[in-house]
Amino acid sequence: MKKLLNTLYITSPDTYLALIGENVVVKKDEEIALRVPLHNLEAIVAFNYSGASPALIRKCGENGINISFFQGDRFCGRFVGQENGNVLLRKVQYRRSDSESDSLPIAKSMILGKIYNQRYVLQRAIRDHALSIDCDKLNSVSRFLKQSMQCVKECENLEQLRGYEGEAASLYFSVFDELIIQQKESFVFTGRNKRPLLDNVNALLSFSYSLLTTECAGALYSVGLDPYVGFLHRDRPGRLSLALDLLEEFRAPIADRFVLTLINKREVGKKEFHKMEDGAVYIEDEARKRIIRKWQENRKELMMHPFLKEKIQIGLLPYVQAMLLARFLRGDMDAYPPYFKR
Numbered sequence: 001m002k003k004l005l006n007t008l009y010i011t012s013p014d015t016y017l018a019l020i021g022e023n024v025v026v027k028k029d030e031e032i033a034l035r036v037p038l039h040n041l042e043a044i045v046a047f048n049y050s051g052a053s054p055a056l057i058r059k060c061g062e063n064g065i066n067i068s069f070f071q072g073d074r075f076c077g078r079f080v081g082q083e084n085g086n087v088l089l090r091k092v093q094y095r096r097s098d099s100e101s102d103s104l105p106i107a108k109s110m111i112l113g114k115i116y117n118q119r120y121v122l123q124r125a126i127r128d129h130a131l132s133i134d135c136d137k138l139n140s141v142s143r144f145l146k147q148s149m150q151c152v153k154e155c156e157n158l159e160q161l162r163g164y165e166g167e168a169a170s171l172y173f174s175v176f177d178e179l180i181i182q183q184k185e186s187f188v189f190t191g192r193n194k195r196p197l198l199d200n201v202n203a204l205l206s207f208s209y210s211l212l213t214t215e216c217a218g219a220l221y222s223v224g225l226d227p228y229v230g231f232l233h234r235d236r237p238g239r240l241s242l243a244l245d246l247l248e249e250f251r252a253p254i255a256d257r258f259v260l261t262l263i264n265k266r267e268v269g270k271k272e273f274h275k276m277e278d279g280a281v282y283i284e285d286e287a288r289k290r291i292i293r294k295w296q297e298n299r300k301e302l303m304m305h306p307f308l309k310e311k312i313q314i315g316l317l318p319y320v321q322a323m324l325l326a327r328f329l330r331g332d333m334d335a336y337p338p339y340f341k342r
Contacts, residue, residue, distance in 0.1 A: 007215075008036055009292045010046040011285055017046065019056035041065050043218050045211070047288070066221065068214045077238075078214075080221055089224045092329045093242075097229045100158055106245075106325075106336050107232035111152050111165045113249035113338025118172045119145040120341045121252045125179050133178045141171050158232065165248075172252070176201075179260050186270035187263050196280030200273045203281045204262065207288070208255035209247065211295055212318075216250070217243040219318035223326040246321060253341040254314065258298060267294060307337045 008024065010017065016027045024044065026034040038059065044067045046052070052067065057079055060067055068078040096102040122138045122145070148168040155161045169192075177189040180201070189201040197203045217227040217240050230241030232248070262268045272287035283291070299315030312320060321339055328336040 006036075006040050007043045007045060007296070008041055009289075009296075010044070011288045011292065013285070015046075017044070017052040017056055019053055019059050024056060024060075038063055038065065043068065043214070045214055046070065064222075066218050068217075070210065078217065086224060089326060089329060090226055093225055093229060096329065097231055097235075103231035104156075104158055104161070106328075107158060107161055108152055108155065109336045109338045110232060110245055110248050111161060112149055113340060114165065114251065115145050115149050115152065115168045117249065117252040117339070117341045118168065119149075121179070121256060122172070122175065129179075129181055132181045134175075138175055138178060141175050144168075144171050161232070176256075180263055182264045182266060183269065196276075196278060197282075198279055199281055200268075200270065201259070201263070203273060203283050204259045204268070204291075205255065207283060207291065208258055208295070209251065211292075212250055212255050213240060213243050213247050215315070216240075216246040216318045216322070219322040220246065220325075222319060223322045225322060225326055225329075246318060246325070249321065249339045250317060253339075254317070258295065262291065262294065304342065306340050306342050 010026060012026075012028060012033070014028060015033065018025050018027055020035070022038050023035050024038055024041070025032050025036075043065060044060065046067065047070045057067065061079065066078055066080055069076045096106070119142050122142045125133060126135050126138050126142075145168055148164055151164050152161060155164060173189075173192050177184075180187050180189060187201050188199060190199075192205070193199070193202050194206065197206055220227040220242055225242060227240045227243040228238075229235060230243075230245040233239065233241040233244045235241050268287055268291065272284045274282045274284055276282065299313060301314050302311045303314055303317075304310070305312050305317075305320060307324065308320065317339060324333070325336055327333050
């Protein structure tokens with residue numbers, strides 16, 4: 001099994017990444033603020049970065065360390081270096097992506113995983129917080145999600161599948177505010193919004209999805225797949241379509257539950273968000289650092305993978321699912337098994 005290495009997250013503005021010996025160094029105002037050995041890293045994710053030295057980029061490429069760049073929560077690009085995998089696997093991926101009939105079974109599996117896991121989050125809340133939430137409302141949505149899974153199994157094209165997925169997501173988020181049982185005045189949720197993010201909860205969700213998308217893209221690269229060519233999300237220039245496909249299974253059980261834990265355990269508060277004149281909400285830099293530390297701690301927790309029947313670290317989930325997808329595309333498996341949270 002792949003070893004879970006660390007991801008270095010750079011959140012401070014006006015920092016420069018450089019190479020000294022076998023270490024990546026983070027410089028701020030010409031002073032070294034941080035030094036990390038490269039052999040401990042599998043990826044570097046830079047938010048609001050001001051630059052990286054060519055020597056560091058070359059060394060990361062030689063060592064298979066991906067570097068991703070963000071401006072705020074917006075993905076700007078990534079450096080991958082020499083790619084893994086073989087051309088035959090990529091050819092199969094591209095052929096299937098171009099064929100709706102071949103894409104549909106994979107996309108259906110991923111959306112089944114997504115809706116199942118959304119339902120799991122609601123059922124878990126009912127079990128753990130029955131006295132604090134509207135159980136009737138959550139049970140009603142849970143029943144609808146169960147029906148949606150059957151519709152997904154029977155749907156006949158991608159457009160229909162996207163419709164079922166969107167309807168299920170809308171219902172799921174219609175009761176998401178019920179899952180926030182602490183700090184309700186500061187973390188009011190009335191639905192998903194993007195560009196700009198208009199409230200604290202959406203800012204946290206989008207930040208968590210960005211972190212997880214980066215991990216999914218890195219996992220797909222590691223098994224030889226192209227994260228830009230998907231089966232559900234339409235191809236667009238610069239869009240990590242397959243990474244977004246893979247992300248769907250993990251949104252509710254990993255990212256959404258992570259955000260709910262941050263809020264309900266009071267690990268973030270209203271003072272750690274900044275509202276701009278246009279209404280956009282941003283997470284303060286110090287809060288981002290603390291959130292990332294919690295994210296890293298969460299990645300190291302053990303869980304039982306329902307398909308492999310073995311314990312793995314949560315941070316390896318994207319890699320495991322990418323590996324299973326590659327095996328299916330090679331013809332080693334009859335179907336792609338999505339991740340079902342147990």
